[in-house]
Structure formats: structure tokens, C-alpha cells
Amino acid sequence: MPRPDASEKLAASKPKQPSKAPLIVAIVLVVALIAGGAFALFKSQSGGWEEATGPQNSAAGGDGITLYPGKAKEGAPEVKIYEDFQCPVCHEMEKANGKQILQMAADGDIKLSFHMMSFLDGNLNNTASHDAANAAFCATDQNRFPQYHKAVYDNQPEKEGDGYTKELLKSLAPKAGIKDTAAFDKCVDDDKYSDYVEATQKKSDKDGVRGTPTVIIDGKSTADDEATFQKLVQTPNSFKSVLEEYSKK
Amino acid sequence: MTRTEHTPDVVADGDTGASRRTLVMDWIGLACRLIFGGVMLWAGVTKAMEIEVTQRATQAFEILPYDLANVWGMLMPFVEIVVGVFLLTGFMTRFAAVFGTLLMVAFIIGIISVWVRGISIDCGCFGGGGAVTDPSYGMDLARDVALLALVGWLLVRPRTALSLDRKLFA
Numbered sequence: 001m002p003r004p005d006a007s008e009k010l011a012a013s014k015p016k017q018p019s020k021a022p023l024i025v026a027i028v029l030v031v032a033l034i035a036g037g038a039f040a041l042f043k044s045q046s047g048g049w050e051e052a053t054g055p056q057n058s059a060a061g062g063d064g065i066t067l068y069p070g071k072a073k074e075g076a077p078e079v080k081i082y083e084d085f086q087c088p089v090c091h092e093m094e095k096a097n098g099k100q101i102l103q104m105a106a107d108g109d110i111k112l113s114f115h116m117m118s119f120l121d122g123n124l125n126n127t128a129s130h131d132a133a134n135a136a137f138c139a140t141d142q143n144r145f146p147q148y149h150k151a152v153y154d155n156q157p158e159k160e161g162d163g164y165t166k167e168l169l170k171s172l173a174p175k176a177g178i179k180d181t182a183a184f185d186k187c188v189d190d191d192k193y194s195d196y197v198e199a200t201q202k203k204s205d206k207d208g209v210r211g212t213p214t215v216i217i218d219g220k221s222t223a224d225d226e227a228t229f230q231k232l233v234q235t236p237n238s239f240k241s242v243l244e245e246y247s248k249k
Numbered sequence: 250m251t252r253t254e255h256t257p258d259v260v261a262d263g264d265t266g267a268s269r270r271t272l273v274m275d276w277i278g279l280a281c282r283l284i285f286g287g288v289m290l291w292a293g294v295t296k297a298m299e300i301e302v303t304q305r306a307t308q309a310f311e312i313l314p315y316d317l318a319n320v321w322g323m324l325m326p327f328v329e330i331v332v333g334v335f336l337l338t339g340f341m342t343r344f345a346a347v348f349g350t351l352l353m354v355a356f357i358i359g360i361i362s363v364w365v366r367g368i369s370i371d372c373g374c375f376g377g378g379g380a381v382t383d384p385s386y387g388m389d390l391a392r393d394v395a396l397l398a399l400v401g402w403l404l405v406r407p408r409t410a411l412s413l414d415r416k417l418f419a
Contacts, residue, residue, distance in 0.1 A: 019417070022341050022418070025341060033324065036323075040320040040323045040324060041316065119305060205305055210369075
């Protein structure tokens with residue numbers, strides 16, 4: 001008897017060619033990942049924010065507002081203060097040591113700069129830190145940063161997250177002794193220093209500031225030592241002794 | 250010559266035990282895919298919606314330099330999303346599991362690294378008044394080790410129930 005025709009069975013049992021599809025998908029994804037990475041790296045190199053300009057007496061690229069420029073005596077320690085206007089702990093520190101810090105700067109005993117950050121907007125889901133920082137920069141153009149800075153904290157909401165409306169920020173102008181309220185209002189409404197606010201946050205990130213308030217004296221951060229941090233935040237007029245301790249190091 | 254006996258194609262009883270175990274393991278695999286894939290997708294989407302915060306969080310680990318931390322922060326959420334979608338559908342399961350495993354290992358190393366250096370990853374300002382709150386590194390580690398176990402299963406045994414792989418490539 002002739003052998004049955006097994007050609008169909010033979011064809012069916014032939015091993016399937018492994019599909020090329022997974023390999024192609026894998027290659028496409030890896031290439032996309034590498035391309036994305038290269039693009040992201042390139043974009044971060046050409047960061048325009050390093051050139052952002054702020055109000056008078058501000059360092060380019062969000063590197064702080066200098067208070068009482070030119071007043072500092074020879075060899076005065078350099079004090080950089082990083083804060084976020086929505087930060088309750090910053091408010092505490094302002095109450096405890098704000099006056100003494102400003103006085104020492106006015107007397108030329110320290111070279112003082114403020115770095116107003118806005119990362120809390122992300123945590124609290126609003127734009128109040130950005131808006132308040134912008135308003136403070138607007139006040140700087142009229143030489144009223146120290147006064148406006150205090151006025152904002154004096155009006156910090158009880159509940160963290162309630163933030164500051166632009167209306168409130170504008171209403172603080174007389175309290176800070178701002179003379180040209182028309183210019184100030186426009187500056188607040190237009191978010192004039194928006195780029196500089198963003199740059200200030202990015203520069204603070206780059207400076208390694210992870211939380212607020214952070215006070216850096218001659219390059220040394222007081223936030224590294226819990227006891228010092230607590231002292232600055234809670235003990236009135238303790239800044240002077242902290243300064244002595246830190247500028248010796 | 251004709252064959253007088255018909256030999257059955259499948260050996261009966263000896264196989265039943267093995268195929269039940271295989272079935273159970275396929276379903277365990279499915280559970281791993283759904284849990285791990287779901288977590289990856291959710292984590293990736295929430296991170297992708299606030300890239301700057303993700304970048305800042307990566308900087309806070311102080312492992313990568315500033316620019317590289319930003320690159321990682323920008324890309325990593327999308328890797329999570331792709332891994333999540335692939336594993337949820339069971340598409341290229343082993344391939345996705347490789348990336349999932351690498352990610353989990355990276356996270357675990359990151360947490361251990363900041364823990365031993367005493368760095369506090371709380372990018373915020375602390376209402377009670379204190380620079381260092383006690384971060385829950387132990388809990389985070391436990392969670393990530395559990396997730397690693399899930400994706401590790403898939404790495405070793407990518408065959409799962411109800412997968413696109415089975416439909417497309419089996």
C-alpha cells in the first residue's frame with residue numbers, strides 16, 4: 001500500500017520561524033531611550049535660566065538678592081539665606097532672628113543675600129510661593145525688599161496651602177513703604193520676574209539646598225546641624241552667636 | 250504493512266500533576282504582572298505629570314551630579330510607564346521585567362545609600378520645626394524589596410496566563 005501523503009502534516013509540524021517583532025520593538029525602545037537621554041542632557045546644558053535677570057541688586061541666574069549692597073565691611077562673613085514664603089518654619093525664623101539679621105547687614109557686619117525659593121508650590125498645589133517671590137522682587141526694584149519680606153511673613157496664612165493671592169500681595173505695598181504702587185501692581189500682575197523666580201529655584205537646587213530655611217555662612221550650611229537649625233528658628237536673637245561659631249570655622 | 254495499534258499522542262495521567270502546577274504558576278505570574286505593572290504605570294504617570302519635582306527628588310539623593318540627575322528624573326517616569334503597560338498586557342514580558350528589575354535595584358541602592366549617609370530625603374519645610382524628620386526608609390525598602398520579588402518572578406518565569414505574548418508569539 002502506498003504511504004499516505006504526509007506533506008501537510010510535515011508542513012504543519014515545521015518549527016515556526018521566531019517572530020522578529022519583539023526584537024524590533026526592543027531596539028526601537030532602547031534607541032528612543034538613548035535619544036531621549038541625549039536630548040535631555042543637551043537641553044540641560046543650554047539652560048537659559050543661568051542668564052535670567054532680576055531686579056536691581058540681584059545676581060544673574062537666580063543667585064540671590066543682595067541687601068544693603070556696598071555696606072559690608074572688609075572681611076565681613078557672607079550670609080546666604082534660602083527661604084520659601086509659604087514655609088511656616090521660615091516664618092518662625094523671621095520672627096526669631098529677622099530683625100537682628102537685617103540690623104547686622106545694615107551695619108555692614110555681614111554680606112547678606114536672600115534666595116526666595118518656590119518649590120512649595122509643587123507640594124501645596126498652588127502658585128503662591130512663585131507669586132510672593134515675584135512680588136518681593138518687584139519690591140526690590142524700589143529698594144523695599146527687607147520691609148516687604150517681613151510684610152509677607154506677617155501675613156502668612158494660618159493653614160499651610162492657603163497661599164497668597166495677587167490681591168493680597170499688592171495690598172502689602174503700603175505696609176512695606178512702596179511708593180510707586182502703580183509700577184508695583186503692574187509688576188505683580190504681569191509676573192514680571194517669573195523667569196528669575198524659576199531661576200532662583202533652580203540655582204538653589206544646584207546649590208544643594210534641600211529644604212528651608214537654610215542659612216549658609218561662609219559656605220557652611222547651618223541646616224546640617226539640627227541643634228543650630230532649631231536655635232535659629234526658635235531662639236530670638238541667636239543669629240549673632242551662630243554667626244560667630246560659623247565664621248570661625 | 251499496516252500499523253495495528255494507534256498510539257495516543259498525549260500521555261495521560263503522568264502529566265496531569267505537572268500541568269496543574271504549570272497552570273498555578275502561570276496565574277501567579279499574572280498576579281505579579283498586574284500588581285507590579287499597575288504600580289509602575291501609576292508611579293510613572295504621577296511622576297511624569299511633575300517632571301521638575303521628580304528631578305528635584307532625584308537631586309536630593311545626591312548620587313548623580315546635577316545634570317545627570319535631571320536627565321534621570323526626566324526619563325525614568327517614561328521607562329516606568331512603558332514597563333507598566335508592557336507588564337499589564339503581558340507583552341515582551343521578560344524584556345520588560347529586565348528593565349523593571351534594573352529600576353527596582355536602582356531604587357533600593359538609592360535608599361540604602363541615603364540611609365547610611367544620614368541624608369534626609371524630605372524636600373520640604375517641616376511644620377514642626379526641624380531640619381531632619383525621620384524618613385521611613387525601612388518601610389520604603391520593604392516595599393521595594395517586595396516589588397523586586399514580583400518582577401524577579403517574571404524575569405525568571407516570564408510565562409504567564411492571559412498574556413499578549415501567548416497570543417502573539419506562542
